Structures are given as C-alpha cells and as structure tokens.
Amino acid sequence: MTYSVKEMFYTLQGEGAQAGRPSVFCRFAGCNLWSGREEDRASAVCSFCDTDFVGTDGPGGGKFKTAADLASAIIAQWPMGAGGTPYVVFTGGEPGLQLTEELIDTLHRAGFECAVETNGTQQLPSNLDWVCLSPKGASEVILTRCDELKLVFPQPEAPPERFNTVNARYRFLSPLNPWGEEVILPARQDSTRAAIEYCLAHPDWRLTIQMHKVVNIA
Numbered sequence: 001m002t003y004s005v006k007e008m009f010y011t012l013q014g015e016g017a018q019a020g021r022p023s024v025f026c027r028f029a030g031c032n033l034w035s036g037r038e039e040d041r042a043s044a045v046c047s048f049c050d051t052d053f054v055g056t057d058g059p060g061g062g063k064f065k066t067a068a069d070l071a072s073a074i075i076a077q078w079p080m081g082a083g084g085t086p087y088v089v090f091t092g093g094e095p096g097l098q099l100t101e102e103l104i105d106t107l108h109r110a111g112f113e114c115a116v117e118t119n120g121t122q123q124l125p126s127n128l129d130w131v132c133l134s135p136k137g138a139s140e141v142i143l144t145r146c147d148e149l150k151l152v153f154p155q156p157e158a159p160p161e162r163f164n165t166v167n168a169r170y171r172f173l174s175p176l177n178p179w180g181e182e183v184i185l186p187a188r189q190d191s192t193r194a195a196i197e198y199c200l201a202h203p204d205w206r207l208t209i210q211m212h213k214v215v216n217i218a
C-alpha cells in the first residue's frame with residue numbers, strides 16, 4: 001500500500017500529556033471529517049481544523065510505496081545518538097485511514113515509540129504506544145480506550161460528558177483556537193476561560209493549550 005504524507009518535521013509535541021517532548025511529526029494527507037477545502041468547511045463534520053492536510057507537497061512530504069520507505073524517512077528526521085527515546089507522532093489529516101501495524105513494527109525495531117493523534121472514528125493498529133483521542137462534533141467515536149482524551153472545547157455537539165465512559169489515563173480540554181494565520185494568546189480567548197472553569201468544576205479534566213503556537217514553533 002502507498003502512504004500519502006503531507007509533511008514531516010521534527011519539533012516539540014505542543015499538546016497534552018507529552019507536551020514538550022521532542023517528536024518527529026508525520027502528517028498523513030486526507031481526512032474523513034473534512035475535505036480540507038475552505039468552501040466545504042462550514043458544512044463539514046469537523047469545521048474548526050487548523051491544519052492543511054491536502055496533498056503531499058509539504059516539507060518532507062510525498063508518496064511512500066512501502067512501510068520500509070516511510071520508516072526510513074521518519075528515522076532520518078531523528079537526531080540519532082543524541083540521547084532520549086526516539087518518538088514519532090502520526091497525525092494528519094486522519095492517520096487512522098493509513099496507519100499500519102507493519103509501519104509501527106518497523107519503527108519499533110529501530111527503537112521508536114509510536115504515538116497517534118486521532119479523531120477516533122477509525123480502528124487503529126493495536127501496537128501503538130500512545131493514543132491521543134480527540135473527538136469531533138457529531139461524529140461517531142468507535143474507540144473505547146486511549147491514553148489521553150484531548151477534547152477541543154467548547155464543541156456544542158461534543159460536550160465532555162459524552163465521553164465519560166471512554167477509558168482514558170488523562171482527560172484534557174484543549175481550548176478551541178482560531179484557524180488560519182491568526183494566533184491569539186490563550187489567555188485572551190473565551191474558549192480558554194470556559195475550559196478553565198469546566199476543569200475547576202470537574203477535576204477529572206485538565207487544561208492543555210497548543211503550546212507550539214505560543215512559542216511559535218511548527
């Protein structure tokens with residue numbers, strides 16, 4: 001099978017329980033909840049996406065014919081011999097549409113831990129090391145367990161209570177950020193205030209913010 005990758009880059013994980021961790025990001029092209037075209041945004045199941053995942057034309061992107069080819073490109077992004085456990089975050093687009101057990105096995109053999117950011121509508125390979133589940137709008141979530149639940153907040157069709165039965169080590173609210181070029185400091189946003197108030201009233205939830213946008217890294 002061919003893997004379509006929009007872009008690949010080495011940066012710090014900006015969100016959730018692994019925030020601050022050096023990570024290779026592998027962004028797959030395509031999503032089942034939005035076409036990625038602005039003219040379809042308003043009618044999409046997921047209408048607030050902050051990411052361009054259309055095509056394979058980004059830095060480090062392309063079509064990879066085999067799991068071995070894609071694994072090699074990921075391994076080449078990591079500073080081998082400099083310490084730490086190599087870590088890759090599969091994202092997108094929706095990585096559940098393309099991710100395979102074979103790709104993860106290949107990366108495990110090279111010493112990598114493998115994480116995913118998913119909207120939870122697709123079955124995932126069982127050999128992942130870290131699953132971040134981020135439900136979207138009215139879409140049906142089929143995953144019943146994850147390492148972290150990271151819910152963009154507020155979402156009228158996806159209130160936190162809807163996910164009380166999901167088995168998760170951590171539950172995060174991530175304040176909804178504007179998409180496009182605009183970056184507003186979290187402290188100035190109503191979504192941040194609302195998320196803080198929800199966490200204080202429901203202490204099984206924690207706040208996470210998109211730290212990479214605050215410090216202006218990829």
Ligand SMILES: C[S@@+](CC[C@H](N)C(=O)[O-])C[C@H]1O[C@@H](n2cnc3c(N)ncnc32)[C@H](O)[C@@H]1O
Pocket residue numbers: 031048049050051091092093094095117118119133134136150152174175176177178179210
């Ligand atoms: C672009 S998505 C790709 C992975 C997967 N499709 C998903 O939705 O989880 C990566 C992460 O960015 C988050 N995200 C996307 N748009 C956002 C926004 N406008 N504000 C805050 N987080 C956002 C998603 O919730 C998800 O956790």
Ligand SMILES: Nc1nc2[nH]cc(C(=O)O)c2c(=O)[nH]1
Pocket residue numbers: 011012013014015025051091092117212217218
């Ligand atoms: N630094 C950084 N951290 C991230 N965590 C999740 C991201 C994503 O787009 O999946 C992301 C991203 O795009 N950049």
Ligand code: SF4
Pocket residue numbers: 031032033034046047048049050051053092093094119136
């Ligand atoms: S599910 Fe993820 S990739 Fe798809 S449109 Fe929503 S945030 Fe973007």
Ligand SMILES: [Mg+2]
Pocket residue numbers: 050051
């Ligand atoms: Mg992002």
